[in-house]
Amino acid sequence: MLQYNTLIVVRGVTSPFYLGNAGLNHANKVHPLMLRSKSRVFHLIIMGLLFVGVTATNKAHALPFDPLSVGLFEGDQFRLAFVTSGSRNARSADIADYNAFVQSQADAGSVTGSLGLTWKVIGSTPDVDAQDNTGTNPVSEVGVPIFTLTGNLIADDNADLWDGSIQSRIGITQDGNLNVILTYTGTNFNGFGLGRQSLGGGDDRDVMSGTTQTGEPVGVEWIQNITIGRDLFAGYYALSEKITVPTANSDTAVSEPAPLALLGVGLVGLACLRRRRQRA
CATH class of the missing domain: 3.10.100.10 (Mannose-Binding Protein A, subunit A)
Known part of the structure; x- marks a missing residue:
């Protein structure tokens, strides 16, 4: 049976990171995060959301004043x-x-x-x-x-x-x-x-x-x-447009609105789809 793994590197994560899916196996409680699922569609959706989020971080910006x-x-x-x-x-x-x-x-x-x-x-x-x-x-x-x-x-x-x-x-x-x-x-x-x-x-x-x-x-x-x-x-x-004051854990402000993009803020570097064979 095929199982798909998605490896996500999360910047600044110091506590368990969950996506709230009951069928999800969270292999690592600290970053990097390994998501395991038998559904290829699930992983494609996650990667798509990450792409939207990481792309949206290009709109994050340093402000002209504090x-x-x-x-x-x-x-x-x-x-x-x-x-x-x-x-x-x-x-x-x-x-x-x-x-x-x-x-x-x-x-x-x-x-x-x-x-x-x-x-x-x-x-x-x-x-x-x-x-x-x-x-x-x-x-x-x-x-x-x-x-x-x-x-x-x-x-x-x-x-x-x-x-x-x-x-x-x-x-x-x-x-x-x-x-x-x-x-x-x-x-x-x-x-x-x-x-x-x-x-x-x-x-x-x-x-x-x-x-x-x-x-x-x-x-x-x-x-x-x-x-x-x-x-x-x-x-x-x-x-x-409206701008949100950044938190202490970030150095950039984020423009509004970006509901899906918020998923990608803080996620950087690596989203790799990997496939391996396992016995049923």
């Missing part, structure tokens, strides 16, 4: 925000164009490029409001603190972001530099779009802009300052 120093704790979630150093017009009515722009800015940034995060524009088109595009709707989304790349608190949560003021201006770029500019937003202070003054909102119409040139605390002018021509080139605000 989250514990700003009052966060292990396991807490938060977001980052920056203003782009690059600029573009506001003619498009497709929110995906602006998301792609800020993502490309983040990917090329000397601070943000290594983070491996997904970024969305803090902006509104005629069909999509900024609070929905960024997942910061105070009613339907769970809010988390938002920080600049230098660790300054912008807002405590979603409601704080859209209450008409923020605690720190979003003036740091993806490269960690201060950038005093106008930013296309197309957005009211409460996170909703402004119709024909939104991004791509109408033919030859002006678009609402914000500014990073402001004192602190910051009023509505951060996002609802003046209207400017949509064919000008202005900056944009970018907001990250």
